[in-house]
Amino acid sequence: xxxxxxxxxxxxxxxxxxxxxxxxxxxxxxxxxxxxxxxxxxxxxxxxxxxxxxxxxxxxxxxxxxxxxxxxxxxxxxxxxxxxxxxxxxxxxxxxxxxxxxxxxxxxxxxxxxxxxxxxxxxxxxxxxxxxxxxxxxxxxxxxxxxxxxxxxxxxxxxxxxxxxxxxxxxxxxxxxxxxxxxxxxxxxxxxxxxxxxxxxxxxxxxxxxxxxxxxxxxxxxxxxxxxxxxxxxxxxxxxxxxxxxxxxxxxxxxxxxxxxxxxxxxxxxxxxxxxxxxxxxxxxxxxxxxxxxxxxxxxxxxxxxxxxxxxxxxxxxxxxxxxxxxxxxxxxxxxxxxxxxxxxxxxxxxxxxxxxxxxxxxxxxxxxxxxx
Amino acid sequence: xxxxxxxxxxxxxxxxxxxxxxxxxxxxxxxxxxxxxxxxxxxxxxxxxxxxxxxxxxxxxxxxxxxxxxxxxxxxxxxxxxxxxxxxxxxxxxxxxxxxxxxxxxxxxxxxxxxxxxxxxxxxxxxxxxxxxxxxxxxxxxxxxxxxxxxxxxxxxxxxxxxxxxxxxxxxxxxxxxxxxxxxxxxxxxxxxxxxxxxxxxxxxxxxxxxxxxxxxxxxxxxxxxxxxxxxxxxxxxxxxxxxxxxxxxxxxxxxxxxxxxxxxxxxxxxxxxxxxxxxxxxxxxxxxxxxxxxxxxxxxxxxxxxxxxxxxxxxxxxxxxxxxxxxxxxxxxxxxxxxxxxxxxxxxxxxxxxxxxxxxxxxxxxxxxxxxxxxxxxxxxxxxxxxxxxxxxxxxxxxxxxxxxxxxxxxxxxxxxxxxxxxxxxxxxxxxxxxxxxxxxxxxxxxxxxxxxxxxxxxxxxxxxxxxxxxxxxxxxxxxxxxxxxxxxxxxxxxxxxxxxxxxxxxxxxxx
Numbered sequence: 001x002x003x004x005x006x007x008x009x010x011x012x013x014x015x016x017x018x019x020x021x022x023x024x025x026x027x028x029x030x031x032x033x034x035x036x037x038x039x040x041x042x043x044x045x046x047x048x049x050x051x052x053x054x055x056x057x058x059x060x061x062x063x064x065x066x067x068x069x070x071x072x073x074x075x076x077x078x079x080x081x082x083x084x085x086x087x088x089x090x091x092x093x094x095x096x097x098x099x100x101x102x103x104x105x106x107x108x109x110x111x112x113x114x115x116x117x118x119x120x121x122x123x124x125x126x127x128x129x130x131x132x133x134x135x136x137x138x139x140x141x142x143x144x145x146x147x148x149x150x151x152x153x154x155x156x157x158x159x160x161x162x163x164x165x166x167x168x169x170x171x172x173x174x175x176x177x178x179x180x181x182x183x184x185x186x187x188x189x190x191x192x193x194x195x196x197x198x199x200x201x202x203x204x205x206x207x208x209x210x211x212x213x214x215x216x217x218x219x220x221x222x223x224x225x226x227x228x229x230x231x232x233x234x235x236x237x238x239x240x241x242x243x244x245x246x247x248x249x250x251x252x253x254x255x256x257x258x259x260x261x262x263x264x265x266x267x268x269x270x271x272x273x274x275x276x277x278x279x280x281x282x283x284x285x286x287x288x289x290x291x292x293x294x295x296x297x298x299x300x301x302x303x304x305x306x307x308x309x310x311x312x313x314x315x316x317x318x319x320x321x322x323x324x325x326x327x328x329x330x331x332x333x334x335x336x337x338x339x340x341x342x343x344x345x346x347x348x349x350x351x352x353x354x355x356x357x358x359x360x361x362x363x364x365x366x367x368x369x370x371x372x373x
Numbered sequence: 374x375x376x377x378x379x380x381x382x383x384x385x386x387x388x389x390x391x392x393x394x395x396x397x398x399x400x401x402x403x404x405x406x407x408x409x410x411x412x413x414x415x416x417x418x419x420x421x422x423x424x425x426x427x428x429x430x431x432x433x434x435x436x437x438x439x440x441x442x443x444x445x446x447x448x449x450x451x452x453x454x455x456x457x458x459x460x461x462x463x464x465x466x467x468x469x470x471x472x473x474x475x476x477x478x479x480x481x482x483x484x485x486x487x488x489x490x491x492x493x494x495x496x497x498x499x500x501x502x503x504x505x506x507x508x509x510x511x512x513x514x515x516x517x518x519x520x521x522x523x524x525x526x527x528x529x530x531x532x533x534x535x536x537x538x539x540x541x542x543x544x545x546x547x548x549x550x551x552x553x554x555x556x557x558x559x560x561x562x563x564x565x566x567x568x569x570x571x572x573x574x575x576x577x578x579x580x581x582x583x584x585x586x587x588x589x590x591x592x593x594x595x596x597x598x599x600x601x602x603x604x605x606x607x608x609x610x611x612x613x614x615x616x617x618x619x620x621x622x623x624x625x626x627x628x629x630x631x632x633x634x635x636x637x638x639x640x641x642x643x644x645x646x647x648x649x650x651x652x653x654x655x656x657x658x659x660x661x662x663x664x665x666x667x668x669x670x671x672x673x674x675x676x677x678x679x680x681x682x683x684x685x686x687x688x689x690x691x692x693x694x695x696x697x698x699x700x701x702x703x704x705x706x707x708x709x710x711x712x713x714x715x716x717x718x719x720x721x722x723x724x725x726x727x728x729x730x731x732x733x734x735x736x737x738x739x740x741x742x743x744x745x746x747x748x749x750x751x752x753x754x755x756x757x758x759x760x761x762x763x764x765x766x767x768x769x770x771x772x773x774x775x776x777x778x779x780x781x782x783x784x785x786x787x788x789x790x791x792x793x794x795x796x797x798x799x800x801x802x803x804x805x806x807x808x809x810x811x812x813x814x815x816x817x818x819x820x821x822x823x824x825x826x827x828x829x830x831x832x833x834x835x836x837x838x839x840x841x842x843x844x845x846x847x848x849x850x851x852x853x854x855x856x857x858x859x860x861x862x863x864x865x866x867x868x869x870x871x872x873x874x875x876x877x878x879x880x881x882x883x884x885x886x
Contacts, residue, residue, distance in 0.1 A: 221748050221749060222747050222748050222749060223737060223738060223742075223743040223747050223748070223749055224747060226730070226737055226749060227737075229723075229726075230723045230726065230734070233723045233724070233725040233726065234719075234722070234723045234724065234725075236719045236720050237719070237720055237721065237722060237723045237734070238723075239682065239702065239720075240680075240682065240702070240712070240714060240720040240721070241702075241703075241706070241734045241735050242681075242701060242702040242703025242704075242705075242706050242735075243703075
């Protein structure tokens with residue numbers, strides 16, 4: 001038993017599951033506090049999401065929507081965890097995501113590009129924002145969290161400004177791609193057939209999974225990953241053994257930014273949503289990436305599953321009965337669960353200390369028994 | 374004196390997860406005696422003292438004060454019982470005066486207004502009584518380490534502590550200051566204070582202590598009267614075997630100059646002046662040159678300038694005849710400069726990496742460990758680790774895959790030494806390579822340094838330990854306030870002479886040879 005618990009992978013899985021359960025429970029308590037009558041149904045509809053539909057084809061259709069939104073979240077959590085391995089907390093992922101959205105939408109609607117150039121443009125825009133944060137960190141020692149948050153706002157208003165050029169004067173939303181930028185819609189590869197012709201399901205999903213695997217390979221199997229992780233664990237030692245620590249900071253934030261930029265493209269190039277140029281808060285996708293990264297145990301493969309879960313409950317939140325609860329409740333519940341996902345590290349510590357204690361007791365008992373003989 | 378004990382710790386057992394730090398240890402401190410506590414690093418000395426000071430609660434065992442059992446739940450209880458401690462790293466407020474530091478926490482006051490004059494009178498009385506010379510109005514940051522220590526001692530006396538604990542008090546002092554401290558401790562004991570003296574330096578224990586308790590690996594080994602024992606007996610008790618104190622080495626045969634530094638000046642991070650001022654030196658093949666000096670006299674900055682961790686203000690460095698003044702750290706390393714860093718946790722290791730990953734830290738980019746596509750060759754990394762572990766006897770829980778953090782200090786250091794020596798450097802820079810290590814590991818590391826010398830490498834040793842300075846090198850350079858103030862031959866100089874130069878009392882014109 002102890003041996004199993006000691007395994008790092010098992011620990012990650014276990015703690016993540018505990019966090020999820022505790023999070024759901026706290027969410028339930030909050031619902032009870034607000035209005036006890038519909039609390040159980042409400043939390044169940046959050047948990048069920050697409051399973052709440054009775055017909056299989058509706059279930060599949062909504063599963064497709066969840067998956068389509070999971071792909072960008074995977075990219076955001078990859079962005080967070082990649083920079084985190086280098087010891088940087090890239091909260092600027094939210095802004096890099098926005099820049100990605102801006103670039104791909106303008107590429108599609110402004111320049112009339114096809115989907116691939118749009119994707120690349122989004123990655124480039126995200127990377128450029130990452131480089132700004134990285135250069136400030138490396139050369140001026142500006143904390144990446146501070147500059148990241150500032151850039152989030154700059155990115156948001158810049159995007160609102162730029163995308164005003166690709167919309168109708170009467171609407172706050174940019175043109176739908178299917179109307180004015182058909183070429184930029186990501187190919188579906190026939191995947192929509194499996195999800196009751198949900199046309200938002202496409203290449204983004206397999207691509208996100210491929211990126212997760214790529215990130216895992218880079219971090220664990222390459223010289224580059226070895227250097228990045230060494231810099232993250234101990235930047236003094238990295239400097240001591242001659243690693244280009246400044247370059248590594250910039251490069252890793254550029255890659256992190258590119259991943260976040262692609263996240264923006266993975267959402268908006270499915271045409272599932274249009275950008276609203278009047279919004280005045282940074283989209284939560286980038287921030288949810290933080291939760292997804294931690295819930296996934298900072299493992300790229302784990303991030304795939306944690307991202308799906310978080311998107312699952314976020315979507316599930318929209319199914320809460322709004323005649324009983326106000327419309328913010330869905331976001332409140334998913335926010336609560338996501339918040340509790342942050343306790344993964346704390347739980348791991350608890351498990352390890354109690355393991356050590358029980359081991360000690362065990363050893364003591366053994367010693368006493370030996371003494372008796 | 375009789376048999377009355379000021380403090381008795383009986384059968385103390387303290388466990389931590391996975392380790393028994395103190396296993397049934399007893400320590401009896403007589404009134405008015407100086408009692409040494411001897412043990413290697415990690416033997417459990419600090420844990421035992423933390424128990425006495427109320428920082429840890431023992432699982433078993435009792436503590437008696439003047440024959441009565443007491444409970445010490447926190448440091449405040451310890452203070453009330455009159456137990457005071459001078460920590461190895463002083464706990465002083467740098468920007469406060471000596472007097473302010475002494476009264477800190479127990480300030481005499483009336484309605485919240487300080488009555489410093491009262492305190493000053495008491496402090497000066499104590500200072501005279503015990504021969505603790507201080508300047509009450511000097512700022513801590515401006516005074517010598519010796520005076521800082523006297524401030525710490527006065528802090529205890531000001532609180533009327535009867536039991537004084539000194540945690541490795543001589544580590545930071547010059548030989549002259551050590552002698553002064555010994556005298557102060559004797560004065561204190563003569564006045565009826567009871568002193569616990571924690572150390573692993575045998576000579577000091579023999580000189581100053583009345584009795585000595587030895588612990589090893591958390592276990593109580595014995596208590597002996599120093600008058601009836603010898604240094605070798607004590608060391609055998611401490612280590613569990615006989616130890617050779619002297620480094621065996623043949624006459625050195627210096628060859629060509631491998632490392633040459635001219636007029637190196639390095640800025641300081643702590644203050645506006647330069648930390649290293651116009652230092653020049655040469656190290657030849659087949660010799661060990663030691664830079665001696667008290668901590669904080671520019672040695673760290675010198676080494677950082679030499680290895681490329683810090684930029685130079687001015688100066689020139691040549692490695693094997695090639696100018697490396699503007700080379701990167703990596704270039705210097707590849708050209709044959711190995712560096713055993715001062716702080717193995719800060720620079721020497723990535724603690725969260727495994728042992729095998731740490732062992733390739735200087736060579737991971739070579740074709741042996743990285744293929745052309747940029748992928749690591751894990752098989753070779755493993756083989757490299759297995760070879761080094763075998764060759765240098767690096768011990769760890771799970772071999773190559775042990776996380777470096779979980780290894781003992783001595784084995785971490787062995788791993789670094791294995792890595793740095795195995796890359797076959799021309800010049801080996803070793804900064805305090807034996808710091809915090811036990812006698813056995815020290816012996817091993819000294820042998821390795823001498824072996825490198827005999828293999829025709831140039832070795833530059835930076836050390837704070839006078840025993841090491843006298844024993845290991847072929848030449849000694851003393852550094853004081855960023856300058857080389859003297860060059861000595863270890864065969865003809867004495868610790869006292871070095872001490873005068875280290876403290877800045879004497880200075881010689883040094884010609885680079």
